[in-house]
Amino acid sequence: MAEKKKWMPRWFYQLASPRWSYEIMGKLLPWFAVAAASLLAVGAVWALLFAPADYQQGNSFRIIYIHVPSAILAQSCYMLMAVAGAIGLIWKMKVADMVAKSCAPVGATMAILALATGAIWGKPTWGSWWVWDARLTSMLILLFLYLGVIALNSAMESEATAAQATAVLALVGLVNIPIIKYSVDWWNTLHQPATFTLTERPAMPAEMWMPLLVMVIGFYCFFAVSLMMRTRNEILHRERRASWVRELIEKQ
Amino acid sequence: MNDMQTKEPVLNRDQTMVGLFLAVLKRDLLLSYRRRSDLVNPLIFFLMVATLFPLGVSPEPEFLAQVAPGVVWVAALLATLLSMDAVFRSDFEDGTLEQTLLSPQPLFVVVLGKVIAHWMLTGLPLTLLAPLLGVMLFLPEGGMTGLMLSLLLGTPTLSLVGAIGAALTVGLRKGGVLISLLVLPLYIPVLIFGTGAVQAAVTGLPLAGYLALLGAMLALGIVMAPLAIGAALRISVSG
Numbered sequence: 001m002a003e004k005k006k007w008m009p010r011w012f013y014q015l016a017s018p019r020w021s022y023e024i025m026g027k028l029l030p031w032f033a034v035a036a037a038s039l040l041a042v043g044a045v046w047a048l049l050f051a052p053a054d055y056q057q058g059n060s061f062r063i064i065y066i067h068v069p070s071a072i073l074a075q076s077c078y079m080l081m082a083v084a085g086a087i088g089l090i091w092k093m094k095v096a097d098m099v100a101k102s103c104a105p106v107g108a109t110m111a112i113l114a115l116a117t118g119a120i121w122g123k124p125t126w127g128s129w130w131v132w133d134a135r136l137t138s139m140l141i142l143l144f145l146y147l148g149v150i151a152l153n154s155a156m157e158s159e160a161t162a163a164q165a166t167a168v169l170a171l172v173g174l175v176n177i178p179i180i181k182y183s184v185d186w187w188n189t190l191h192q193p194a195t196f197t198l199t200e201r202p203a204m205p206a207e208m209w210m211p212l213l214v215m216v217i218g219f220y221c222f223f224a225v226s227l228m229m230r231t232r233n234e235i236l237h238r239e240r241r242a243s244w245v246r247e248l249i250e251k252q
Numbered sequence: 253m254n255d256m257q258t259k260e261p262v263l264n265r266d267q268t269m270v271g272l273f274l275a276v277l278k279r280d281l282l283l284s285y286r287r288r289s290d291l292v293n294p295l296i297f298f299l300m301v302a303t304l305f306p307l308g309v310s311p312e313p314e315f316l317a318q319v320a321p322g323v324v325w326v327a328a329l330l331a332t333l334l335s336m337d338a339v340f341r342s343d344f345e346d347g348t349l350e351q352t353l354l355s356p357q358p359l360f361v362v363v364l365g366k367v368i369a370h371w372m373l374t375g376l377p378l379t380l381l382a383p384l385l386g387v388m389l390f391l392p393e394g395g396m397t398g399l400m401l402s403l404l405l406g407t408p409t410l411s412l413v414g415a416i417g418a419a420l421t422v423g424l425r426k427g428g429v430l431i432s433l434l435v436l437p438l439y440i441p442v443l444i445f446g447t448g449a450v451q452a453a454v455t456g457l458p459l460a461g462y463l464a465l466l467g468a469m470l471a472l473g474i475v476m477a478p479l480a481i482g483a484a485l486r487i488s489v490s491g
Contacts, residue, residue, distance in 0.1 A: 089483075137440075144437035151433050155424055161491025165420050168484050169434060172416055175472075 018235045019244050021095045025228040032224045039218030047211035054208075063121045065212055069219035071114035074142060077107030077223065081149070082174045085167025095231070097163035098238065100170065101153060102230035106223060108146035115139055145173040159238060272357050276365030277372075283342075284373050290338065294331040294374050295381055301327040302385045313390040320389035321399065321450030327385070328378045328403060329410060329439055335374045336414040336431055339366060340422040340485065349422070350489055359482040364474070367415045367481070368408075375407025391454070398453025405466040406446040412470075412477035413438050419484035423491055442469060 014020045047065035054061040081103035088096035118136060119129045130136065149166050156162035204212075239245050284291055305323045306316060343349040352362055382399050391399065417435035421427035449462035 141437045141440055144433075148434040148437060151430060152420060155421075155426075155430055156491065158491045161423070161487055164487040164491075165484065168416075168480055168487065169420060172413075172438065172480050175438075 015095055016091070016093045018095055018098075018239050019242070022232055022235045025232055029225065029228050029232075032221050032228070036218055036221035036225050039214055039221055043211050043214035043218050047215060051208050051211050052205070057125060060121060060124050063117050065215045067114055067117040067121060068212060069216045070110045070117065071139065072216060073219050073223055074107055074110035074114050074139065076220075077103050077110060078142060078145070078170070078173070081107060082167075082170040085163075085170045088163055089167045089171075094238070095235070097160070097167070098231050098234040099227065100167060101163060102227055102234055104146055104149045104153065104166075106226050106230070108143060108150065110223075111139060111143040111146060115143065149173070269358065269361055273361050273365045276362050277369050280366055280369035281372065284369070290335075291373055294335040295377055297334055298327050298331040298378055298381060299385070301330060302389065306389070317390040317392060317454075320386060320391035321395065321447045321454070323389060324382055324385050324391070324399060325403075325406075325443055325446045325450070328375075328382070328407060329443060331378060332374055332407060332410045332414055333432055333435060333439075335370070336411075336418045336435070337421075337428050339370050339415055339418045341418075341427075344422045344489070349485065353486060353489055359485070360478045363415070363478040363481045363485070367411050367478070370415065371408045371411040375403070375411055378407060379403040391450075394456060395450050395454040398450045398459055401459065401463055402446045402449035402466060405463060405470055406442045409442050409466070409470045409473045410439060412473040412481075413442075416477055416480045416484055419481045419488060421488075422485070423488040442466070445469070 014024075043065065048062055051062070051065075053059050081100050084096045084100040084103065087093055088100060115136070118139075122131060123129050149169055152169055153162045153166045156165060236245055236248075302323055305319065309319070310316070340349060343352070353359065379400055382403050383396055386396055386399055414431070414435050416438075417431040418427070420434060421430050424430065445462050445465045449459055449466065452459055452462055
């Protein structure tokens with residue numbers, strides 16, 4: 001046991017306490033809320049009013065400032081859900097289960113947003129709302145995976161069993177994430193390759209990708225806010241019999 | 253006989269693993285053989301679904317020849333899915349599953365045996381029946397080998413992945429629809445490469461790439477899926 005403590009930082013073990021997590025999330029929440037609001041406001045104004053129009057697509061390309069962040073987030077949210085689920089399975093950490101459960105609806109919403117904005121952009125650009133292209137299909141599969149996770153979670157009565165079962169399903173579904181990432185190269189169809197890669201400079205000019213970067217970070221902050229609010233609700237709901245929750249409610 | 257094997261664990265370990273696998277396989281095959289209607293149902297379903305397409309879409313031979321690979325594959329996929337719920341259901345209801353989980357035998361081998369038994373009773377007959385559907389749907393003769401080989405390599409993956417869904421929902425009363433929701437998205441890659449193989453065979457392109465991908469997915473499934481199925485069974489039984 002003493003051996004283990006050297007490997008894992010102390011806060012990791014503290015996160016196992018629902019009360020500690022509730023309080024630390026309460027402290028972090030306003031900072032992330034301010035960051036999300038300001039980044040999204042700055043990014044949206046910059047992207048919609050000041051970024052140059054595309055030489056081929058005109059102003060219709062501006063929807064990527066919503067489309068790309070939501071698509072990125074839909075994928076990272078699944079990763080977070082699977083990792084949180086794995087932590088819940090391995091360390092039997094209740095808070096990790098709650099985080100995993102709170103991820104699913106947010107991720108599903110992001111996937112729907114990405115698909116919807118993609119369809120709206122596709123109509124003037126490709127001439128149709130929907131194209132059976134590898135990336136679109138993969139995003140649709142990702143949405144289906146989210147819906148399966150949500151369905152399984154709500155079908156089980158015991159919260160602990162539901163959390164474990166969804167964690168297994170999320171880990172199995174994680175196989176889908178690399179397929180999404182590499183599907184563009186595999187099938188090589190209509191959709192353009194990823195806008196951002198870590199290794200290469202973006203093909204867009206800086207005036208165009210800078211607001212996109214701001215939007216992506218803003219979306220991440222918004223995601224953090226939404227996730228923390230959901231998780232705090234979940235903690236209160238599941239720990240409703242604990243004395244500290246009762247005290248908290250009586251205070252208000 | 254079992255007692256004798258447990259007395260010499262070091263020497264016979266490998267032998268008992270294989271023995272355990274064969275015992276589970278034999279038991280499941282025997283149980284299904286005694287309920288023959290369950291055995292035939294997925295096959296009838298397979299035939300019926302494939303019949304619906306000419307009736308519902310178009311009986312033109314040229315059109316059917318085009319959609320035949322997809323129709324046969326989708327029908328096989330749905331037939332597998334339909335039979336999936338029963339894999340662990342009766343064992344769960346009569347308590348066998350609990351005893352299996354409590355036993356010192358490796359769960360991986362037991363689960364793999366059960367899934368292979370399921371495949372031998374659904375995937376394999378579906379593969380053997382597929383040429384009949386191919387003829388009914390005017391699939392060009394060149395496509396038959398592709399169809400059978402892709403089904404032979406693809407259906408075990410379907411059984412493996414489907415069993416994860418079955419294991420997750422075995423504790424629930426209404427598991428049937430939920431299984432489809434959980435498992436269908438995971439079936440999509442198999443479907444894509446399976447129909448891709450048939451289409452390549454029809455047009456005379458090399459098959460090996462598609463079959464290699466299907467084989468890779470099967471290899472991944474055999475290694476990983478029993479672990480997930482085992483974990484899911486433990487969760488379902490404990491909850």
